[in-house]
Amino acid sequence: MIRLNEKKDCCGCGGCSNACPVHCIQMKADAEGFLYPEVDETTCIDCGLCERVCPVLRAGEDVPFSQAAYLLQYKNEKVRRQSTSGGAFTAIARYVLDRGGIVYGAAFDDRLRVHHTSAVSPKGLQIFRNSKYVQSDTEKTFTQVRDHLRTGRLVCYSGTPCQIEGLLSFLEPAGTEGSREELLDRLVTVDVVCHAVPSPLVWERYLEMQREKLGTEIADAKFRDKHFGYNYSTMTLLDDSGEERYVQGIDTDQMLRAFFSNICDRPSCYDCAFKKRYRKSDFTIWDCYPVYAFDKKLDDDRGTSRVLIHSDKGRRIFEEVRQRCRVLEVEPDRLTAGVREMFHSVDSNPRREEFFEDAACMEARTFFNKYFPMTARVKLERTARIVCYRTGVYALAKRAARKILKKD
Ligand SMILES: Cc1cc2nc3c(=O)[nH]c(=O)nc-3n(C[C@H](O)[C@H](O)[C@H](O)COP(=O)(O)OP(=O)(O)OC[C@H]3O[C@@H](n4cnc5c(N)ncnc54)[C@H](O)[C@@H]3O)c2cc1C
Ligand code: SF4
Ligand code: SF4
Ligand code: SF4
Structure with missing residues (x-):
């Protein structure tokens, strides 16, 4: 029967739950909003299938072949x-x-x-x-x-x-x-x-904040919208008439900032x-x-x-x-x-634990503002990006930045 020593030993694929012949594994959300298998030991027949199908237990080496x-x-x-x-x-x-x-x-x-x-x-x-x-x-x-x-x-x-x-x-x-x-x-x-x-719970809290701020139901979301083009993608939220109600880039949108800061x-x-x-x-x-x-x-x-x-x-x-x-x-x-x-795996943000403690109990807008405030620097960065975009030099500026950072 599947037993998790540490949370990091489960990627939440749901394979064990699908495989169990007596359906005694349910995927249940933990306090951070991530799904983990929960076994009803009273009905488990100890067949071992859940462990045999677990990709984390079976993970192999990076062995080269032709591509x-x-x-x-x-x-x-x-x-x-x-x-x-x-x-x-x-x-x-x-x-x-x-x-x-x-x-x-x-x-x-x-x-x-x-x-x-x-x-x-x-x-x-x-x-x-x-x-x-x-x-x-x-x-x-x-x-x-x-x-x-x-x-x-x-x-x-x-x-x-x-x-x-x-x-x-x-x-x-x-x-x-x-x-x-x-x-x-x-x-x-x-x-x-x-x-x-990222965590489904954090996404839920983000939507709660945005519904309240925008004063409307959100019918669709695009995490990587090409509103300003591919090089400066945005989070775009739409209402149920398909109208764009919110468009913010990776520098200002608080869900994207959470994603790229590896905190959730x-x-x-x-x-x-x-x-x-x-x-x-x-x-x-x-x-x-x-x-x-x-x-x-x-x-x-x-x-x-x-x-x-x-x-x-x-x-x-x-x-x-x-x-x-x-x-x-x-x-x-x-x-x-x-x-x-x-x-390479991402490095955990040192504030991750505190972040999830707050995610569970703080008012949504206060919570996101605590970790991702709209400081003068953030606002300045956004203005600079939009000016670059409008004057047609955004892609060139990004190219230059990648060169300096030796990313290409
Ligand atoms: C969570 C996540 C992290 C990523 N990280 C990187 C990265 O670090 N660097 C990078 O270069 N590319 C990354 N990508 C891939 C990149 O964002 C695009 O998915 C990829 O370039 C394919 O583009 P497309 O135009 O073919 O995709 P689209 O047509 O936009 O299709 C998106 C595909 O992604 C799948 N997908 C979308 N969301 C999820 C999700 N939450 N879980 C599982 N599958 C999903 C869909 O099933 C679909 O197959 C990531 C994608 C995801 C989902
Ligand atoms: S980094 Fe991606 S592939 Fe790796 S465990 Fe997380 S979701 Fe799965
Ligand atoms: S050992 Fe078999 S019966 Fe028990 S939980 Fe795993 S798959 Fe289900
Ligand atoms: S098969 Fe393994 S990784 Fe997938 S949900 Fe079950 S325990 Fe987690």
């Missing part, structure tokens, strides 16, 4: 605008939908909680676009994926690296009906380079077992800001994805995927060079 690497921009500009980077996820998902398949990803529910759900039409993919910087609840999607695969259906599953390893681990004993290889041949997995995932992440993210280059997924996708360093023709401010392909299946699929995109093949070593979030 292919690309820069990608989806040709449909409306889709690229809605996507976080260049629209790589949509391009891969369309391959699966075109063949009668089903696509899983992270989306908001009707209360803006982030969970995994499915789509079966190109229009339906819209809910997955734009990264949500909150941990997604996978619910019973691993079981649904297994059932679809057993009926012969093609499935695409996207998520964080730990969710993808959790799904693949869960599916390992599932090859009993039909061989495991045949089953997995119908599954296309897409993971992201993952900074870390899941404990497993500070010691992540899935930070590696050679992965079990078919595709890894992530941002490419310094596109100018690879190719001048692709250099624009509308978003470019990096795509790293790990499997032969991924290579075969990409030959079809690329038809809808502008792509540039690059050396895998070059694509991954200097990508810190791929290899």
Whole structure:
């Protein structure tokens, strides 16, 4: 039976709960708002399956194999605008939908909680676009994926690296009906380079504050909106008539500031077992800001994805995927060079404990203002960014900053 010695030993993938044959594992939120398995020991039959499927217990080394690497921009500009980077996820998902398949990803529910759900039409993919910087609840999607695969259906599953390893681990004993290889041949997995995932509780408190400040219900949120372009993305909140009611960049928005200060992440993210280059997924996708360093023709401010392909299946699929995109093949070593979030866990913020104590009891606006006040410096930085944006020099200024910081 699964026993957690420390919170960091569980990434919250939900694999154990999906796998338990007697359904005695429930995923329950702790005081920080993160889900952990809770076992009803009175009904446990001690079969050991939960431990066998746990991706943290099974995490392997970063062992090299042959890969292919690309820069990608989806040709449909409306889709690229809605996507976080260049629209790589949509391009891969369309391959699966075109063949009668089903696509899983992270989306908001009707209360803006982030969970995994499915789509079966190109229009339906819209809910997955734009990264949500909150941990997604996978619910019973691993079981649904297994059932679809057993009926012969093609499935695409996207998520964080730990969710993808959790799904693949869960599916390992599932090859009993039909061989495991045949089953997995119908599954296309897409993971992201993952900074870390913030707490659903902090997101809930943030929405509470914004509803009160804006005096309206919030119907949709975009953590990485290209309101000012790809290089200066914003948190954008919309009301139920689709009107933008709030637009603030990473320098001023308090949820984005919380995310980038590593103060509200899941404990497993500070010691992540899935930070590696050679992965079990078919595709890894992530941002490419310094596109100018690879190719001048692709250099624009509308978003470019990096795509790293790990499997032969991924290579075969990409030959079809690329038809809808502008792509540039690059050396895998070059694509991954200097990508810190791929290899290193974030450092925990020293105020994390105090932050969560306050998150549980303080009034929402006072709470966010305590940790992320709108100081004169913050306001000045925002004004400078907007001036740079309006005068058309934002991308150049960011490029210069990256050079100085030796990021390219
Ligand atoms: C939590 C998180 C952290 C990230 N950290 C980095 C980083 O440090 N550096 C970097 O370069 N890129 C990072 N990315 C990836 C980047 O934000 C884009 O997802 C990537 O460039 C793909 O862009 P796209 O245009 O194809 O995506 P889109 O079409 O916008 O699709 C987004 C994809 O991300 C998935 N997704 C969205 N939110 C979640 C979530 N909460 N949990 C699981 N899956 C989710 C969706 O299912 C979909 O597959 C992160 C993404 C997430 C979700
Ligand atoms: S040991 Fe088996 S029955 Fe017990 S919790 Fe784990 S999976 Fe469920
Ligand atoms: S990492 Fe996944 S499988 Fe392991 S204990 Fe946590 S929820 Fe269960
Ligand atoms: S940082 Fe690691 S543990 Fe945290 S969500 Fe990303 S892959 Fe999972």
